[in-house]
Amino acid sequence: MSVLTPRIAAELAKEVYFVQNESTLPFFLARKELSASVNNKQKLTAQVGGRLIRTAKDGFGVCAMGGKGYEKDLFLIFRGSTSANRNADWISNARIGVQFSQNGLPVHTGFNSIFKSMLPSIKEFIVAHKDIQTIHCVGHSLGGAVATLAADWVRSQLKETVKLYTFGAPKPGLMLFATNLTTKLEKKNIYRTYHASDPVPMIPVFPFVQPPLPGYGHYIPSNESILSAQAHDIGKYLTSVKESTWSELERRSPPYNAESMVEEWLKSKSPVSSSSHKIWQWINAGLIYVLKKIAGPLIVALQAGLMGILTITDLVAMLLKKGLDLLKAAGEWVRRLITKMMQAVGMMAVKKDEDLTQDVIRGVLSKVMEKTNAEAKRAIQMIS
């Protein structure tokens, strides 16, 4: 039946961080949403930080059956990194790549490795519990990305309703993964919650995208003009959502996710300022908008076989160039987008279309990706 309220989902995402050892687990499970029977719960462990670096024995997630009012519900709750395993440095991971998920969809290599290391425990738990009707996957930060992969896997295994609740989660995979997940789970079952000024949901940069797609999740506006790693704190998320319903949160959509707003932004003549964090989100939205115009549904399919950022830069540059040369209607949008991107990275605008070669476009794209990434990382490293 049930959908967790924003408060309960955020409390679970927060409290799972405090499950530090076997002895604290029963008291986490004593929450009223979770079942009292200890047999119904199993702590998951994960290898953090990649296969080669280290194997952490520390708990990483909790499987539990629901308590009163949630009797046929399964909970999969994951946590992000803690001070005890901070070497698991997924933020500045130079090895970010794409690998195929359990269902053959392109996902983030690091998050997928962590999820895979937990999968045997999850399977074991599910096999032991027959009468499951709803599965709640919950997590903050890295735990949110892992919860997303878990939701994808469990939905394809159980064919029951899967609800996904994430707070400040990084992007779990490429477009094909995000659209496929959105179709599979249905958009209404994806509660992706993020503060406007939290840098973590911005990374890794495009072509990684956030589910739901299409959709924009549950956006919490912020008055801060710069990205701040403090906006990433799970305690802050709990404070932001605890008095709200999901529909209240969903009503506040970010401006750069409405197509008409993106069009207007692309059309506007006013120069862009690279000092505002919003510029990178606008460019990201503009890029997706223009690519959709050029390649339509193909853009999703094209990503399936891609491994790595360099390749994608080449591909996007090629698509933009084709759009510029071959498609009259799309060409206008490509020109506008490239102008905006050049302004944002401080390049001189190119006047004639002939000068916009595929190499020039690729150069602009690389600079934009570099800068977006640098912005997000700067905000994170200031604090971390």
Place this chain on the structure above:
Amino acid sequence: MFQKPEEEVVLFSPMQGQITLNGKPVANARVERFLKWKDETGESDSFSTNQDGQFKIPVKKDAVKLSTISKFVIAQEIRVFIGKDEYLIWTMGTGNKTSYGELGGKPVNFRCELSDEMRRVDVDDGLLGTSCQWDSIEKI
């Protein structure tokens, strides 16, 4: 790269009280404190009860570099050993790093009856299971 300075944190606030078993004070029992915060191993130290079952565990601090991306979490466990018997009386995961932050203040008349069941105690920014009791919390 811009480095955040180290910050002093309280890993464990001073704890004192009486330990009883079936209502009788437990003398000369070993009280072991385990803390884990910066690595997966953690650290332990030991104390003991006096003739009246009273014990005192001092504050434990550290200077750490805090990160917002990795959540700062302290795991605390207190065990009491009497002969071959071992009793877990306190297990906590907490994000609090101030003095007496665990319970949001100083517990008054803190006591632990070893035959009592461990229970969940709702706290801010933490998860606590304990068999110990206290009358009230004195704000610091």
